[in-house]
Amino acid sequence: xxxxQNIADRLGVSKGTVxxxxxxxxxxxxxxxxxxxxxxVEMGYSRLRxxxxxxxxxxxLTENIEYQEPHQFGYDFIIGFRQxxxxxxxxxxxxxxxxxxxxxxxxxxxxxxxxxxxALVLGFSLDDPWMKDFETSHTPTVLYDNYVPTNPFxxxxxxxxxxxxxxxxxxxxxxxxxxxxxxGSSFGSHIMQVRHKAFFHAMKQNGLRADPxxxxxxxxxxxxxxxxxxxxxxxxxxALICSHDLIASAAIVQCxxxxxxxPGDISIVGFDDLPISAYTSPSLTTIRQERLExxxxxxxxxxxxLNKVYIGTIYLHAQLIIRxxxxxxx
Amino acid sequence: xxxxQNIADRLGVSKGTVxxxxxxxxxxxxxxxxxxxxxxVEMGYSRLRxxxxxxxxxxxLTENIEYQEPHQFGYDFIIGFRQxxxxxxxxxxxxxxxxxxxxxxxxxxxxxxxxxxxALVLGFSLDDPWMKDFETSHTPTVLYDNYVPTNPFxxxxxxxxxxxxxxxxxxxxxxxxxxxxxxGSSFGSHIMQVRHKAFFHAMKQNGLRADPxxxxxxxxxxxxxxxxxxxxxxxxxxALICSHDLIASAAIVQCxxxxxxxPGDISIVGFDDLPISAYTSPSLTTIRQERLExxxxxxxxxxxxLNKVYIGTIYLHAQLIIRxxxxxxx
Numbered sequence: 001x002x003x004x005q006n007i008a009d010r011l012g013v014s015k016g017t018v019x020x021x022x023x024x025x026x027x028x029x030x031x032x033x034x035x036x037x038x039x040x041v042e043m044g045y046s047r048l049r050x051x052x053x054x055x056x057x058x059x060x061l062t063e064n065i066e067y068q069e070p071h072q073f074g075y076d077f078i079i080g081f082r083q084x085x086x087x088x089x090x091x092x093x094x095x096x097x098x099x100x101x102x103x104x105x106x107x108x109x110x111x112x113x114x115x116x117x118x119a120l121v122l123g124f125s126l127d128d129p130w131m132k133d134f135e136t137s138h139t140p141t142v143l144y145d146n147y148v149p150t151n152p153f154x155x156x157x158x159x160x161x162x163x164x165x166x167x168x169x170x171x172x173x174x175x176x177x178x179x180x181x182x183x184g185s186s187f188g189s190h191i192m193q194v195r196h197k198a199f200f201h202a203m204k205q206n207g208l209r210a211d212p213x214x215x216x217x218x219x220x221x222x223x224x225x226x227x228x229x230x231x232x233x234x235x236x237x238x239a240l241i242c243s244h245d246l247i248a249s250a251a252i253v254q255c256x257x258x259x260x261x262x263p264g265d266i267s268i269v270g271f272d273d274l275p276i277s278a279y280t281s282p283s284l285t286t287i288r289q290e291r292l293e294x295x296x297x298x299x300x301x302x303x304x305x306l307n308k309v310y311i312g313t314i315y316l317h318a319q320l321i322i323r324x325x326x327x328x329x330x
Numbered sequence: 331x332x333x334x335q336n337i338a339d340r341l342g343v344s345k346g347t348v349x350x351x352x353x354x355x356x357x358x359x360x361x362x363x364x365x366x367x368x369x370x371v372e373m374g375y376s377r378l379r380x381x382x383x384x385x386x387x388x389x390x391l392t393e394n395i396e397y398q399e400p401h402q403f404g405y406d407f408i409i410g411f412r413q414x415x416x417x418x419x420x421x422x423x424x425x426x427x428x429x430x431x432x433x434x435x436x437x438x439x440x441x442x443x444x445x446x447x448x449a450l451v452l453g454f455s456l457d458d459p460w461m462k463d464f465e466t467s468h469t470p471t472v473l474y475d476n477y478v479p480t481n482p483f484x485x486x487x488x489x490x491x492x493x494x495x496x497x498x499x500x501x502x503x504x505x506x507x508x509x510x511x512x513x514g515s516s517f518g519s520h521i522m523q524v525r526h527k528a529f530f531h532a533m534k535q536n537g538l539r540a541d542p543x544x545x546x547x548x549x550x551x552x553x554x555x556x557x558x559x560x561x562x563x564x565x566x567x568x569a570l571i572c573s574h575d576l577i578a579s580a581a582i583v584q585c586x587x588x589x590x591x592x593p594g595d596i597s598i599v600g601f602d603d604l605p606i607s608a609y610t611s612p613s614l615t616t617i618r619q620e621r622l623e624x625x626x627x628x629x630x631x632x633x634x635x636l637n638k639v640y641i642g643t644i645y646l647h648a649q650l651i652i653r654x655x656x657x658x659x660x
Contacts, residue, residue: 149493152647160642163479296639300630309626310647312490317482317642 002043011039022112041108046138046153057091058302059116061130063123064096071275073291074122077144080295081120088303090117099129107133118306120144120298125188140305142298145191152310155301157294158191164287164318165198168241168269169206171285171320176329177239177267178208181232183251184217184243185224192217195243195271221247225254233258238266238329245270249280252325263327273321282324290316332373341369352442371438376468376483387421388632389446391460393453394426401605403621404452407474410625411450418633420447429459437463448636450474450628455518470635472628475521482640485631487624488521494617494648495528498571498599499536501615501650506659507569507597508538511562513581514547514573515554522547525573525601551577555584563588568596568659575600579610582655593657603651612654620646 004022008015013036021028021036028036060078067074082092093116107130111119118140124131126146134141134148147156172180182199186192196217203210213235216228229251232240242248248270252262260266262282270277270286277284297314304311334352338345343366351358351366358366390408397404412422423446437460441449448470454461456476464471464478477486502510512529516522526547533540543565546558559581562570572578578600582592590596592612600607600616607614627644634641 150497150647155647163642167480290640293639296637297634297641300634300639300641304627304630307626309623309630310620311627311630311644312493312647313643313645314641315643317480317485317640 002040002045004045007036007040007043007045010043011036024113024115037109037112040112041106041138044138046108046112046140056089056117057093057115058085059093059095059111059114059119061119061121061124062094062096063125063128064098065123066094066096067122073272073274076291077122077295077298080292081298082295083292084296084299085302088299097130099127102129108137108139111139118142118302120295120302121146125186126190127188140302142301142305144294144298145189147190147313149312153305155305155311155313157297157301157314158316159287159289159294159318160315161191161194161318162198162201163315164271164320165195165202165241166205167318167320168271168287169199169202169208171322171326172239172241172267172269173206173208175239175267175326178329179235179237180208180210180214180239180241181235181237182210182215182217182241182243183224183228183232183247184215185221185247186219186243188219192243199241217243221250225250229254230258233260233266239269239326240266241269241271243271245272245274245277245284245286248284248286248325249276252280252282252284263325265330267326267329269326273319277321278323280325285323285326286321288319288321290319332370332375334375337366337370337373337375340373341366354443354445367439367442370442371436371468374468376438376442376470386419386447387423387445388415389423389425389441389444389449391449391451391454392424392426393455393458394428395453396424396426397452403602403604406621407452407625407628410622411628412625413622414626414629415632418629427460429457432459438467438469441469448472448632450625450632451476455516456520457518470632472631472635474624474628475519477520477643479642483635485635485641485643487627487631487644488646489617489619489624489648490645491521491524491648492528492531493645494601494650495525495532495571496535497648497650498601498617499529499532499538501652501656502569502571502597502599503536503538505569505597505656508659509565509567510538510540510544510569510571511565511567512540512545512547512571512573513554513558513562513577514545515551515577516549516573518549522573529571547573551580555580559584560588563590563596569599569656570596571599571601573601575602575604575607575614575616578614578616578655579606582610582612582614593655595660597656597659599656603649607651608653610655615653615656616651618649618651620649 004018008018021033085092121143134154141154143156145158148154184196218224270284273286273288277286301311334345334348338348351363415422451473464484471484473486475488478484514526548554585592600614603616603618607616631641
């Protein structure tokens, strides 16, 4: 890994100048500071020792949302992360970043400029510009529900979606269901692709038939509900597994509007256990993502990278939460 | 989780008696102590608070081997684990256990009796009797290269074998190889099954053809080398990926005895980066398992379970180590 001396040698300036530029001293011109930062990033420099007397800082990067409301998915996640990071001496900033912002400044430059030791990244989709930067970044970074291979500085966390899907299918099978369909939205997200695959894998593991027509997937929830749901009902499905709780909750309402009883005629399973899941009618059987624990996992992964233990992936155990949207096969 | 009071209530004895039995006090009869321990285990009791003034203890369970020699796979693994556990106040015992021993005493009973807070399990095969116990155990347990689903007290660690296999295939493809075979032994091991699957997955991801005949797998290395290796050579393979370094090292020798030059005629890739890999002739290109880091991961996983963060799986990033057993496709 490049040192301050290496950067100084490359640019023909003194170590002191490089150090000043990296630490935001006021007596360095903006042009020189930019050149030094760009070179530092290009050479793979990352700040492991901290300016004296200054707290170390992590940031939680989100896609343009601050998660300040308890009903939002990221709320508990952030609390879990802070419960681990702050007692260990880190300040934690939540930093929403737009696509536009990500296009304007490379990820590593942003992290160096803002003096962040590492980042936890929440809710990025595959087309977020920094997703490309993560492939070669030298900054300790933990991606929730996204995956970048082989870069030792980047690790992935999430629940074990294969385990979760296996629990969902096994639960329905135990209730006598054989014709099980899958409703998915948001193909722009890594994790939706993972769950889609996991559905077919779990069906096979349970000895149940599922050809591609058993899954209905669209980018938009409405499209999914209006187009694929009636088709799956016409195919005689007695149970549906949904890629996330919002689509499951919409599916319950739509089934009821089509005159079907949930779970009398059709059982519905969600994914995530969002706070709303307990308040749908009937309440939703779903696969829980333990959000506080996920936040803590984020800290474990960052801490391990800083200790040169290059964890690539951490999966939490998935949990099946049985409520009232699933019942015996009619 | 059951408390001492629950156990006392179930057996109609005092809390003090249960506590004495669990802590090995001498004034409890062996019969009563056994009944109390068995009931404690049955009710899912596990010791989270420690007897006063006593160090907490972890054990590393191995399948009948102590790993006291630096060339053995488990040696660095154990050092890495101790480097994390001991500064955190744990004593670490290495405990080899035979099949016979495992059959005589249930896992949770053993752990309670010996007063271990948790275990790291190395080198167990699928037919080790305690593998069944891990499915329902209430003791914090980390399995290296084995997997038990849904039990929150049991977590799995290892390298990302899919990532490793992808690196191996991509490396060979870059050298111009298209006809790539796979040699595997030890189907009694979970991880060998994982690597076998990962081979076909990586070939597909790289747009290369591999039907089942491209893999030769047996329980024994010798069978693999004598039967499958010549067959794969006859099929015109120009490269072989082996499920572990010992088979790769035997494959190099066998190819040479059959008059083939390695890597001139055939390239060979191993898995694990055992200490011997640098000393085969030619030295072996392989996928590295960073053993010190794996040991540290084992501690991270145990520590997380004790903090009620139920990590199911941790994968380390895999690394490709390029040595001299791979070269351009002839």
